[in-house]
Amino acid sequence: MFSRFKKQPSAAGEASPAFSISVLIAISALCFSSIIQASDIVGARVWRAPDNTRLVLDLNGAVEHSILTLQSPDRIVVDIKNGRLATASTLSSLQLSESPIKNIRYANKDKHDLRIVLDLKEKVKPRSFLLKADGELKDRLVIDLYDEGNGKRAVKTQQAKQSSGSRDIVVAIDAGHGGEDPGALGPNNLREKHVVLAIAKELEALLKKQPGYRPYLTRTGDYYIGLGQRPALARKQQADIFISIHADAFTNPQANGASVFALSQGGSSSTMAKYLAKTENRADLVGGVTLADHDDMLAGVLLDLSMTANRDASTKVGSKVLSNMGGVARLHSKRVGYAGFAVLKSADIPSILVETGFISNPGEASKLRTKSYQRKMAKAIYQGVDGYFQKYPPAGSLIAANKAGGSKRYTVVSGDTLSAIAHRYNVSQGALKSANNISGSQIRVGQRLTIPSS
């Protein structure tokens, strides 16, 4: 009857050997105590990602569990030793419509154990692990269900458009955190993961309007992606640049201002940079680390030579973004900072991490939550990126072809003025007007302008 029986490795099994030993001791100690003490499931959440669904059970202690896949009908059985459900509504109130789960049932098994059955709408590959309590988060049992079969839901890898030798520049936009990892928390429950996704989507919309660019979002909804997986997704899209967007917290609520970081060669450029890198890199402890992530990061770190060239490009684009953000926000530092952010460890793609402000600062948080400010921030990032690529267009790109041809095209977005566009492209207002047959100073959103060569 059992088609497959798999006891999944715990998160501890995937950590470094030294770490595993201490964790294993801790877990066996917990297992011993769990013989007497039952563990309650006190909360549950479901996160839907493009190719998988994550079910998270909050526990008030570590548990032993096993998971098996059964067929006809398709279902997953999760047995939790000495488990108890705090209240029936914990599982029955879950929103399952977007997930492959049709229904969740549960029953006591052998007096002490809890059996949870996930009835499925379609076949999935399960993977489960335990996460230790961390900060406000409790011990958790994480069950990831990977979509199987014809991959109806799976994300397709889109190749960069190749048309008559002038391709689009691919901009990978990485909204930090997501799902089980909310990122920093601001006043009135403002969460970093929501703010940065909103800014990322504004930036995507701006880039979509400009000929020569193809934006790609690593995260499109409220779910978690591992830190190593983010640059890997960008690489699959053959991205020309990787921009991770954040709005972090600092120990001091007075701290404010926007900043831009590139990967450091070793040490961090400031205490703040070191602190931010440490808190950001902790995200994988919250979201669940996989071995594949480590392999990917290691591969990235080994290519040290190409990283030096990459750091130079990252610094250049970072400076452009920073100077444009200076027109919207106070800058925390006028120079690109350097820190060991795991998400920036791409050897082959210039990568920056943009801190749009401190969500822990009440004044900045109240701005960050508004659509208009999110839009301004996205526009500043866009202008920085565009400024960089107008100067250093990748070979074979449409922007490179336009540059060689002596003129560029620009589509007007909301908030643009003729003088600002002229300033950005380093041309006179008069030249800009005559190239486009404009007599007054009126331009409209969506209007395509020819930028004359300066």
Ligand SMILES: [Zn+2]
């Ligand atoms: Zn962050």
